[in-house]
Amino acid sequence: MSPLPQTAPVITIDGPSGSGKGTISRAVARALGWHFLDSGALYRAVGVAAVRSGADLADEQALARLALDADIRFEDRIDSEPHVWLGEGDISADIRTEEAGQAASKVAAQPAVRAALLAKQRAFQVAPGLVADGRDMGTIVFPEAELKVFLTASAAERARRRHKQLSEKGITAILPALLREIEERDLRDRTRSVAPLVPAHDARTIDSTTQSIDDVVAIVFAWAAPLKR
Ligand code: DC
Numbered sequence: 001m002s003p004l005p006q007t008a009p010v011i012t013i014d015g016p017s018g019s020g021k022g023t024i025s026r027a028v029a030r031a032l033g034w035h036f037l038d039s040g041a042l043y044r045a046v047g048v049a050a051v052r053s054g055a056d057l058a059d060e061q062a063l064a065r066l067a068l069d070a071d072i073r074f075e076d077r078i079d080s081e082p083h084v085w086l087g088e089g090d091i092s093a094d095i096r097t098e099e100a101g102q103a104a105s106k107v108a109a110q111p112a113v114r115a116a117l118l119a120k121q122r123a124f125q126v127a128p129g130l131v132a133d134g135r136d137m138g139t140i141v142f143p144e145a146e147l148k149v150f151l152t153a154s155a156a157e158r159a160r161r162r163h164k165q166l167s168e169k170g171i172t173a174i175l176p177a178l179l180r181e182i183e184e185r186d187l188r189d190r191t192r193s194v195a196p197l198v199p200a201h202d203a204r205t206i207d208s209t210t211q212s213i214d215d216v217v218a219i220v221f222a223w224a225a226p227l228k229r
Pocket of ligand 1: 016017039040041043044101104105106108109133134135136137185189
């Protein structure tokens with residue numbers, strides 16, 4: 001008799017942008033030696049592909065076809081954001097702009113786009129394990145995850161962090177405008193009918209407003225310790 005296939009364990013880390021989940025998820029994945037899924041980068045890549053192809057960001061079926069067919073490739077980098085290609089073009093920097101974030105939020109509101117991306121995201125669940133970062137990792141994509149974390153921080157603190165991150169990359173941004181964009185995006189992400197940004201019923205919540213990245217990583221790592229095989 002062949003043994004049952006081993007399913008790799010999953011840790012989901014969901015929360016709004018700027019909550020620190022990208023940095024924290026990557027640090028936890030690195031510490032465990034596990035794979036890492038930045039699902040926001042996937043939505044951002046579809047957003048960039050949609051804008052470049054001139055697609056109507058409200059045309060659900062056209063966007064879903066694009067999500068299935070676009071030649072989007074990821075190169076997982078545990079030490080930095082993933083490298084992302086659209087066809088032959090490296091779009092790693094393009095997907096990080098505020099414009100790409102807004103486009104991602106619009107395409108992500110389309111149920112057919114989310115359905116089209118489900119299998120692509122689940123394909124990341126391979127041994128020895130996966131840390132998945134997003135909005136609906138614990139609720140929809142990996143509902144059976146062994147550990148679910150929901151990370152929050154105040155909108156003002158998230159805007160401040162985003163401003164710092166952008167200026168480190170040499171990108172000029174205006175703090176009040178960033179705050180407004182974050183609040184708009186939060187509202188859209190929380191109130192959309194499909195996969196709204198809400199904690200899974202079995203998620204553990206951490207508010208990172210006044211905690212350092214290292215403190216939060218230490219908390220998640222302690223929770224994750226029993227999952228190491
Ligand atoms: O995490 P981020 O800022 O890179 O995400 C970009 C957008 O994609 C954000 O508006 C929400 C959306 N998103 C989503 O709907 N579901 C996910 N699992 C990840 C991101």
